[in-house]
Amino acid sequence: MTDTSATARNFISALPHSHALGMQLEAIGAGQATIAMPYDPALVGDPETGVIHGGAVSALMDTACGAAVMSHPQAGISTATLDLRIDYMRPATPGQTIRTRAECHHVTRSVAFVRAVATDDDESRPVAMATGAFTVERKG
Amino acid sequence: MRPPPEPVHVVKQRREALLRSLVEGVPYIRFLGVQFDRRGDELTAVLPFKDSLIGNPRLPALHGGATAAFLEIAAMIELSWSTLWEGVEADGALPEGPLRLPKTIDFTVDYLRSGLPRDAYARARVNRSGRRYASVHVEAWQDNRSRLFAQATGHFLMPPAAPK
Numbered sequence: 001m002t003d004t005s006a007t008a009r010n011f012i013s014a015l016p017h018s019h020a021l022g023m024q025l026e027a028i029g030a031g032q033a034t035i036a037m038p039y040d041p042a043l044v045g046d047p048e049t050g051v052i053h054g055g056a057v058s059a060l061m062d063t064a065c066g067a068a069v070m071s072h073p074q075a076g077i078s079t080a081t082l083d084l085r086i087d088y089m090r091p092a093t094p095g096q097t098i099r100t101r102a103e104c105h106h107v108t109r110s111v112a113f114v115r116a117v118a119t120d121d122d123e124s125r126p127v128a129m130a131t132g133a134f135t136v137e138r139k140g
Numbered sequence: 141m142r143p144p145p146e147p148v149h150v151v152k153q154r155r156e157a158l159l160r161s162l163v164e165g166v167p168y169i170r171f172l173g174v175q176f177d178r179r180g181d182e183l184t185a186v187l188p189f190k191d192s193l194i195g196n197p198r199l200p201a202l203h204g205g206a207t208a209a210f211l212e213i214a215a216m217i218e219l220s221w222s223t224l225w226e227g228v229e230a231d232g233a234l235p236e237g238p239l240r241l242p243k244t245i246d247f248t249v250d251y252l253r254s255g256l257p258r259d260a261y262a263r264a265r266v267n268r269s270g271r272r273y274a275s276v277h278v279e280a281w282q283d284n285r286s287r288l289f290a291q292a293t294g295h296f297l298m299p300p301a302a303p304k
Contacts, residue, residue: 017203020192044167053168054244059205081204085248
């Protein structure tokens with residue numbers, strides 16, 4: 001993946017909520033984005049197991065999907081989520097970074113369609129998957 | 141003769157203790173700053189605004205992920221609360237042992253308008269709760285209860301029933 005969109009990269013580092021969750025943009029370009037969220041005890045949802053809360057995974061999915069849209073050549077510079085569905089396949093292993101790869105696979109004049117997969121260290125067994133629809137902002 | 145009604149402070153203490161047992165131990169609920177208002181058995185989740193919830197600083201608007209997380213917390217707490225309520229009211233005591241929370245199977249968020257940089261509120265309704273699965277709908281608003289800014293539906297896997 002190549003760095004084709006400095007705008008999107010800078011924009012993500014300036015997202016206060018994504019920054020608060022410790023997210024790191026690892027790759028972006030041509031409608032695809034990879035964002036990592038290192039393990040943080042503050043994000044735990046079940047204190048008995050130490051598993052990260054689904055809400056934090058949702059935030060990671062939403063950020064990665066939005067970044068994928070913004071990096072798409074036809075989708076413009078800004079976007080907002082219309083709809084996001086997340087399937088939680090298994091708990092993320094405590095202590096491991098969660099990494100989301102999002103792909104904006106179709107863009108119309110008004111809507112961008114996105115899918116994403118979240119994994120931990122065991123990349124063969126996804127932690128969660130997402131599908132979403134995002135707005136396409138018209139320039140000018 | 142009917143036994144005298146329980147003193148109101150005993151009832152309130154028990155219900156507040158149940159609510160605290162669901163909310164206080166979860167680090168992520170503290171991280172987001174979500175609180176719960178209780179009126180009888182009705183819960184309202186409150187997300188006090190803070191700068192770290194912002195997604196787009198130019199608008200500014202709440203991050204879609206913060207909204208999703210808020211809705212998921214509201215749904216999951218309502219589900220646990222409504223599952224435990226009857227037993228706690230009947231027994232007059234909190235359940236023993238560690239708290240076992242439902243697990244999210246899927247969660248679908250419908251973003252209706254952008255979240256403004258101010259407090260948000262959410263109420264969840266358990267549409268179906270069986271032994272293994274539950275379906276929960278949740279609605280969120282800011283200034284105006286009838287103008288929702290987001291809603292969501294989620295399915296949850298119930299924890300195994302505690303041995304009696």
